Amino acid sequence: MITELIPRAVDDVLNRAAADWLGWDGAPVNRDGNVWTPHKAIRRVADHLLDHLAEIDCRLAGLPTIPDEWHGRTVTTHADFARFTEIDLDEARSRLTRLAACYRARLQHIDEQALDDKPADGAWSLREVVEHVANVTYYARMLEKAG
Template identity: 85%
Template sequence: MIIELIPAAVDEVLGRAESWLGWDGRPVHRDGNAWTPHKAIRRVADHLVDHLAEIDCRLAGLPTIPDEWHGRTVTTHADFARFTEVDLDEARSRLTRLAACYRARLGQLDTEALDHEPEDGAWSIRKIVEHVANVTYYARMLDPTDA
C-alpha cells in the first residue's frame, strides 16, 4: 500500500543505522562518493523533506520550489563526526516524524490524486512516493556487502 512505502523505507534505514554505532571514522567509498553515517542520515532526511514539500506545494496549487542542495556529491566536515546513540535517537525521531507526515498526507488522497500526472510532465504523486521510498540507497552505501 502506498502510504506504507515511506515508513517501511525509514524503518529499513534506521535498522541499518543501528549497526553504525561505533563507526571507525573511515568513509566508505562507493558509487563515486564518500559515505559516512551522518551523510547517509542527512541525505535521507533531505530527500524526504524535499519531496514532501514538492507534494504539499502541488496539492496546494503552488509552484514547487526546486531544491538547491548539493546532494550526495558533497561530504561535509560534520558528516565525519562519530555516530553515537544520541545521533541514532535524533535520526529516529526526525525520520519517523517525516514518515508519519507522508502517511498522513497520502492517507488523504484518492487514487485519482495519487496518479494525476501534471501537464508539465512532472511525476505523479505515486511516482514521487515510489522514488522517495528508495532513500534506503543512502543507507545501503555504508554496507560493503550490499551491492
C-alpha cells in the same frame, strides 16, 4: 499500500543505522562515486524526505513547487565525519519517523486518481514521487562494506 512505503523505508534505514553504524570505525566508504559516512547517509535521507514532502504539499495546494538547491550526495561535510553515537541515532529516529508520519498523514487522504494524475508539465505523478522517495534506503546501503 502507498501510505506505508515511506515509513517502511525509514524503518529500514534506522534498523541499518542501529545495527551497523554505532560502531563505525571512522573510515568513510567510497561507493558510487561518492564518500559515505553515517551522518551523511542520515542527512541525505532527511533532505530527500523533506524536499519531496515540500513538493507534494505545494502540488496539493496548487502552488508552484520550489526547486531544491541541495548539493546532494556529491558533498561530504566536515560534520559528516563525526562519530555516530546513540544520541545521533535517537535524533535520527525522532526526525525521520516524524517525517515518515507526515507522509502517511498526507497520503491517506489522496484518492487513487489524484495519486496517478500526471501534471501537464510532465512531472512525475504523486505516486511516482512517493515510490522514488521510498528509495532513500539507497543512502543507507552505501555504507555496506563490500563483502
